[in-house]
Amino acid sequence: MDGxxxxxxxxPYEQAVEELKxxxxxxxxxxxxxxxxxPIEFVTGRVKRISSILEKAKRLNVPMDRLEExxxxxAGIRIMCQFVEDIRIVADSIRERKDLTLVYEKDYITNHKxxxxxxxxxxxxxxxxTALGLKKVLAEVQIRTLAMNFWATIEHSLNYKYKQQxxxxxxxxxxxxxEAAFRLDEEMSSIRKEILExxxxxxxxxxx
Amino acid sequence: MDGxxxxxxxxPYEQAVEELKxxxxxxxxxxxxxxxxxPIEFVTGRVKRISSILEKAKRLNVPMDRLEExxxxxAGIRIMCQFVEDIRIVADSIRERKDLTLVYEKDYITNHKxxxxxxxxxxxxxxxxTALGLKKVLAEVQIRTLAMNFWATIEHSLNYKYKQQxxxxxxxxxxxxxEAAFRLDEEMSSIRKEILExxxxxxxxxxx
Amino acid sequence: MDGxxxxxxxxPYEQAVEELKxxxxxxxxxxxxxxxxxPIEFVTGRVKRISSILEKAKRLNVPMDRLEExxxxxAGIRIMCQFVEDIRIVADSIRERKDLTLVYEKDYITNHKxxxxxxxxxxxxxxxxTALGLKKVLAEVQIRTLAMNFWATIEHSLNYKYKQQxxxxxxxxxxxxxEAAFRLDEEMSSIRKEILExxxxxxxxxxx
Amino acid sequence: MDGxxxxxxxxPYEQAVEELKxxxxxxxxxxxxxxxxxPIEFVTGRVKRISSILEKAKRLNVPMDRLEExxxxxAGIRIMCQFVEDIRIVADSIRERKDLTLVYEKDYITNHKxxxxxxxxxxxxxxxxTALGLKKVLAEVQIRTLAMNFWATIEHSLNYKYKQQxxxxxxxxxxxxxEAAFRLDEEMSSIRKEILExxxxxxxxxxx
Numbered sequence: 139m140d141g142x143x144x145x146x147x148x149x150p151y152e153q154a155v156e157e158l159k160x161x162x163x164x165x166x167x168x169x170x171x172x173x174x175x176x177p178i179e180f181v182t183g184r185v186k187r188i189s190s191i192l193e194k195a196k197r198l199n200v201p202m203d204r205l206e207e208x209x210x211x212x213a214g215i216r217i218m219c220q221f222v223e224d225i226r227i228v229a230d231s232i233r234e235r236k237d238l239t240l241v242y243e244k245d246y247i248t249n250h251k252x253x254x255x256x257x258x259x260x261x262x263x264x265x266x267x268t269a270l271g272l273k274k275v276l277a278e279v280q281i282r283t284l285a286m287n288f289w290a291t292i293e294h295s296l297n298y299k300y301k302q303q304x305x306x307x308x309x310x311x312x313x314x315x316x317e318a319a320f321r322l323d324e325e326m327s328s329i330r331k332e333i334l335e336x337x338x339x340x341x342x343x344x345x346x
Numbered sequence: 347m348d349g350x351x352x353x354x355x356x357x358p359y360e361q362a363v364e365e366l367k368x369x370x371x372x373x374x375x376x377x378x379x380x381x382x383x384x385p386i387e388f389v390t391g392r393v394k395r396i397s398s399i400l401e402k403a404k405r406l407n408v409p410m411d412r413l414e415e416x417x418x419x420x421a422g423i424r425i426m427c428q429f430v431e432d433i434r435i436v437a438d439s440i441r442e443r444k445d446l447t448l449v450y451e452k453d454y455i456t457n458h459k460x461x462x463x464x465x466x467x468x469x470x471x472x473x474x475x476t477a478l479g480l481k482k483v484l485a486e487v488q489i490r491t492l493a494m495n496f497w498a499t500i501e502h503s504l505n506y507k508y509k510q511q512x513x514x515x516x517x518x519x520x521x522x523x524x525e526a527a528f529r530l531d532e533e534m535s536s537i538r539k540e541i542l543e544x545x546x547x548x549x550x551x552x553x554x
Numbered sequence: 555m556d557g558x559x560x561x562x563x564x565x566p567y568e569q570a571v572e573e574l575k576x577x578x579x580x581x582x583x584x585x586x587x588x589x590x591x592x593p594i595e596f597v598t599g600r601v602k603r604i605s606s607i608l609e610k611a612k613r614l615n616v617p618m619d620r621l622e623e624x625x626x627x628x629a630g631i632r633i634m635c636q637f638v639e640d641i642r643i644v645a646d647s648i649r650e651r652k653d654l655t656l657v658y659e660k661d662y663i664t665n666h667k668x669x670x671x672x673x674x675x676x677x678x679x680x681x682x683x684t685a686l687g688l689k690k691v692l693a694e695v696q697i698r699t700l701a702m703n704f705w706a707t708i709e710h711s712l713n714y715k716y717k718q719q720x721x722x723x724x725x726x727x728x729x730x731x732x733e734a735a736f737r738l739d740e741e742m743s744s745i746r747k748e749i750l751e752x753x754x755x756x757x758x759x760x761x762x
Numbered sequence: 763m764d765g766x767x768x769x770x771x772x773x774p775y776e777q778a779v780e781e782l783k784x785x786x787x788x789x790x791x792x793x794x795x796x797x798x799x800x801p802i803e804f805v806t807g808r809v810k811r812i813s814s815i816l817e818k819a820k821r822l823n824v825p826m827d828r829l830e831e832x833x834x835x836x837a838g839i840r841i842m843c844q845f846v847e848d849i850r851i852v853a854d855s856i857r858e859r860k861d862l863t864l865v866y867e868k869d870y871i872t873n874h875k876x877x878x879x880x881x882x883x884x885x886x887x888x889x890x891x892t893a894l895g896l897k898k899v900l901a902e903v904q905i906r907t908l909a910m911n912f913w914a915t916i917e918h919s920l921n922y923k924y925k926q927q928x929x930x931x932x933x934x935x936x937x938x939x940x941e942a943a944f945r946l947d948e949e950m951s952s953i954r955k956e957i958l959e960x961x962x963x964x965x966x967x968x969x970x
Contacts, residue, residue, distance in 0.1 A: 145587050153580045160576050161683065164569045168685050171561050220500070237683045267577065267653045269584050284496045285530065292428070292534065299541070308540055315533035322493065322530050325523035326500065332516055333504070353795050361788045368784050369891065372777045376893050379769050445891045475785065475861045477792050636916070701946065704908050708844070708950065712957070724956050731949035738909070738946050741939035742916065748932050749923070 140202050144188050147205075151213040153266045154275050155183040158215045161237070177224030179284060183215045210241075210261045211278035218287055221330050222247070222323050225258050225281045232260055232279060239263040241276065253309075254316025255290060257282040283326075285319040348410050352396050355413075358481050359421040361474045363391040366423045366485060369445070385432030387492060391423045418449075418469045419486035426495055429538045430455070430531050433466050433489045440468055440487060447471040449484065461517075462524025463498060465490040491534075493527040556618050560604050563621075566689050567629040569682045571599040574631045574693060577653070593640030595700060599631045626657075626677045627694035634703055637746045638663070638739050641674050641697045648676055648695060655679040657692065669725075670732025671706060673698040699742075701735040764826050768812050771829075774897050775837040777890045779807040782839045782901060785861070801848030803908060807839045834865075834885045835902035842911050845954050846871070846947050849882050849905045856884055856903060863887040865900065877933075878940025879914060881906040907950075909943040 162181040169176035186194075191209055194200075200208030219225050225247065233240055244259040258281040265274050282290070293312055296304060304312070370389040377384035394402075399417055402408070408416030427433050433455065441448055452467040466489040473482050490498070501520055504512060512520070578597040585592035602610075607625055610616070616624030635641050641663065649656055660675040674697040681690050698706070709728055712720060720728070786805040793800035810818075815833055818824075824832030843849050849871065857864055868883040882905040889898050906914070917936055920928060928936070 149584055149587060153577075153584070156576050156580055157573065160572050164572055165685065168565050168569070171565060172685060231685070235683050236688045237681070265653070267651050269581065269588060269647070271650075272652045284492070288492045288496075288530075292537065296537070296541070308537065311533065311537045311540055315530065315537060318526065318530040318533045322496075322523065322526040325519065325526045329500065329504070329516065329519045329523060332519055333507070357792050357795060361785075361792070364784050364788055365781065368780050369777075372780055373893065376773050376777070379773060380893060439893070443891050444896045445889070473861070475859050477789065477796060477855070480860045700908070700912050704912075704946075708953065712953070715957070724953065727949065727953045727956055731946065731953060734942065734946040734949045738912075738939065738942040741935065741942045745916065745920070745932065745935045745939060748935055749920070 148185055148188075148212070150266045150268055150273050150275050151185045151277075153268070154213040154264050154277050155185055155215065157266065158213070158238075158264065158277060158279075159183040162215065162217055165231070177219055177221075177227040179218045179220050181215065181217050183213075186212045186214065206276070210276045213264075213275060213277035215277060215279045216287070217279065217281045219281065219283050220326070222283055222327055223330060225283070228281050229258055229260060232262070237264075238277075250316075253293060254313050255293065256286045256316075256320070257290065283323050285322045285326075289316055289319040356393055356396075356420070358474045358476055358483050359393045359485075361476070362421040362472050362483050362485050363393055363423065365474065366421070366446075366472065366487075367391040370423065370425055373439070385427055385429075385435040387426045387428050389423065389425050391421075394420045394422065414484070418484045421472075421483060421485035423485060423487045424495070425487065425489045427489065427491050428534070430491055430535055431538060433491070436489050437466055437468060440470070445472075446485075458524075461501065462521050463501065464494045464524075464528070465498065491531050493530045493534075497524055497527040564601055564604075564628070566682045566684055566691050567601045567693075569684070570629040570680045570691050570693050571601055571631065573682065574629070574654075574680065574695075575599040578631065578633060581647070593635055593637075593643040595634045595636050597631065597633050599629075602628045602630065622691070626692045629680070629691060629693035631693060631695045632703070633695065633697045635697065635699050636742070638699055638743055639746060641699070644697050645674055645676060648678070653680075654693075666732075669709060670729050671709065672702045672732075672736070673706065699739050701738045701742075705732050705735040772809055772812075772836070774890045774892055774899050775809045775901075777892070778837040778888045778899050778901050779809055779839065781890065782837070782862075782888065782903075783807040786839065786841055789855070801843055801845075801851040803842045803844050805839065805841050807837075810836045810838065830899070834900045837888075837899060837901035839901060839903045840911070841903065841905045843905065843907050844950070846907055846951055847954060849907070852905050853882055853884060856886070861888075862901075874940075877917065878937050879917065880910045880940075880944070881914065907947050909946045909950075913940050913943040 159181055162178065166176045166178040166181065169178070186209070191205065191212060194209055195202065195205060198208060205212070217228055219228060229243070232238075239262060241261040241263055243261070246255060246257045246259065250256040260279045260281070262277050262279060263274050264277050265272050289312075292315070296308060296312065300308070367389055370386065374384045374386040374389065377386070394417070399413065399420060402417055403410065403413060406416060413420070425436055427436060437451070440446075447470060449469040449471055451469070454463055454465045454467065458464040468487045468489070470485050470487060471482050472485050473480050497520075500523070504516060504520065508516070575597055578594065582592045582594040582597065585594070602625070607621065607628060610625055611618065611621060614624060621628070633644055635644060645659070648654075655678060657677040657679055659677070662671060662673045662675065666672040676695045676697070678693050678695060679690050680693050681688050705728075708731070712724060712728065716724070783805055786802065790800045790802040790805065793802070810833070815829065815836060818833055819826065819829060822832065829836070841852055843852060853867070856862075863886060865885040865887055867885070870879055870881050870883065874880040884903045884905070886901050886903060887898050888901050889896050913936075916939070920932060920936065924932070
């Protein structure tokens with residue numbers, strides 16, 4: 139580690155994570171109250187561990203005095219959805235928020251990673267009020283279904299265990315599990331469509 | 347509703363849920379500390395809503411003065427596991443606890459319901475210390491994987507929407523989703539086996 | 555109650571309370587990290603109950619379509635301090651925040667109410683991001699010592715019990731308790747001064 | 763530190779603190795529901811830090827293999843009351859519980875410490891279900907008014923700052939503050955008596 143006071147360095151990121159968690163959780167309750175359905179199932183957040191920040195800086199060749207711009211996921215928010223279709227709805231609503239600024243987006247759902255990883259990422263800039271004044275920090279918002287999250291959690295712990303060197307047969311197994319997760323999401327989407335159509339038919343007939 | 351004070355009636359169940367949630371969550375941390383892996387992913391709990399208690403009492407022909415014995419899931423605890431294999435481990439550990447008494451078990455994993463529902467249920471008796479003395483209440487502990495839980499959550503909201511009268515094509519879709527969830531669990535189990543074997547091979551060779 | 559949907563009306567206030575609680579609590583941790591002492595002991599928050607909003611509207615002659623401007627404490631935040639001197643420090647820091655706008659202040663510490671009530675109130679305007687866009691709401695921030703809070707809590711429950719009609723001898727007792735709370739704060743302030751002087755003397759001698 | 767795994771050593775104490783916090787907090791809600799008034803204002807808990815355990819073991823000459831019996835407050839619960847009279851009520855209810863065993867009591871209210879410290883302590887034995895079986899641990903329950911707690915908190919941080927060597931004038935100030943806290947409690951008790959008498963008079967006259 140370099141000589142910096144990491145506690146002080148991480149403070150505004152911890153604050154951003156706490157505030158964004160509250161904001162997306164209240165958005166969920168608000169939507170449940172307004173329209174009975176919320177495209178958000180639950181929200182988690184975390185600040186990247188120091189060791190992971192240092193590793194990533196090394197891997198991406200980010201100089202130590204440029205961590206704030208170079209590592210975009212020191213503050214991380216994860217939004218879990220019930221259906222794949224909800225992901226786009228959540229992303230749209232984030233684009234319209236006035237309390238943060240969208241920097242860019244990465245769509246790993248249309249183009250999933252070779253490993254099988256699927257998720258929608260939005261890098262945002264968020265202003266936190268610190269004791270020393272206003273400070274803007276980057277945060278990564280990951281939006282995914284429960285099945286995508288389930289798979290990603292397991293991939294993450296495997297990578298952690300094997301230190302990013304997954305044996306070929308484990309990789310193959312993971313790819314099959316990713317397919318099973320994908321099929322589960324597809325089945326769920328088709329159920330969603332049935333329900334929407336059923337409602338539309340019902341509303342049509344009641345409008346006669 | 348009958349004339350009873352439902353707040354007072356539900357008090358010991360709320361207490362049981364709070365205490366059991368704490369107990370299974372600390373079990374999770376304890377196992378993470380002791381052996382680095384915990385078969386418990388997360389724990390939730392709820393007290394059944396009054397309207398659902400009344401509905402179930404009617405459906406099961408439980409007289410109103412026998413709710414405490416007749417409705418076994420007024421206090422409900424749900425334990426989520428990463429792998430199907432973890433469910434048996436958790437069930438074993440519950441059987442050995444001295445702070446509750448096992449009443450009986452329902453294995454909907456070996457024999458899943460026709461709807462596709464899979465889960466392991468244990469009915470337990472748990473003593474709560476109330477202001478009026480010790481009182482034993484029944485509680486249902488449901489143990490399931492994340493994929494089982496994901497599917498069950500959606501089935502539950504569909505049944506709620508369609509008032510237990512699912513149209514045939516929705517039922518058919520749900521059954522397919524249950525299969526997809528089942529395949530996901532199977533893929534995950536095979537990954538688990540690979541890992542355990544890999545570890546065993548490694549330990550064998552290091553024992554030479 | 556009028557015909558409005560009170561759940562929808564209260565949503566942005568609930569959101570403001572949740573966000574402001576998080577903000578002042580992280581300010582506390584930030585100051586503990588930066589300078590080892592935080593002038594904030596703990597933070598609570600609440601949304602005013604509908605019945606209390608209606609009562610206050612009646613008492614202050616606020617028309618029902620002007621509640622948002624006329625009732626300033628629908629969202630309420632309370633910041634508890636260890637020493638009277640901390641109150642001014644907290645108020646200063648709130649005046650400098652960029653994520654809210656100060657509307658006006660009421661100093662019931664320099665000029666306590668006849669009842670004995672002491673507290674520092676700041677009315678602020680806070681922007682919340684709702685599903686329908688940005689919305690500014692009023693919130694009242696009360697800053698007080700633990701002794702002031704202790705007394706105020708008891709006065710509040712007495713007023714509630716006696717429906718604002720405190721008998722003369724209870725009023726008299728409350729006034730004496732307010733004096734005792736005031737003396738406790740004064741004793742604490744004098745301890746605080748001793749400590750600061752002791753530190754200064756120590757630092758002086760170590761600078762020789 | 764000795765060679766023991768402190769994380770494992772502290773596990774059952776953490777569990778005891780979590781469970782006892784839940785139990786006394788639900789007791790509070792239960793009493794609020796049953797009789798509208800609860801003698802418990804709020805409940806906190808903590809596990810003693812390792813450094814403090816070692817210090818206390820040294821001060822009390824407790825050998826390192828006898829910490830579990832020799833240090834009685836590794837698990838600590840604090841129950842805050844509004845009125846001095848509530849303390850006795852809470853202590854009575856603890857004596858009657860079947861989910862813990864009272865070991866002994868220390869009454870620092872009738873006989874306050876020379877420093878001015880007032881509080882009621884109960885040492886209890888509490889059984890926790892661990893992954894290795896049932897284990898009984900000691901816990902200290904401290905019962906006190908808000909004013910007693912306020913004073914004790916400040917004394918604790920002063921002792922911490924001055925390393926148990928309080929200068930005479932600070933000690934003198936603390937004693938005066940303890941008197942002010944004591945007077946505040948007395949004023950509050952007299953308010954409580956007024957209220958109870960007022961209620962009795964009212965009930966008498968309504969029985970005519």
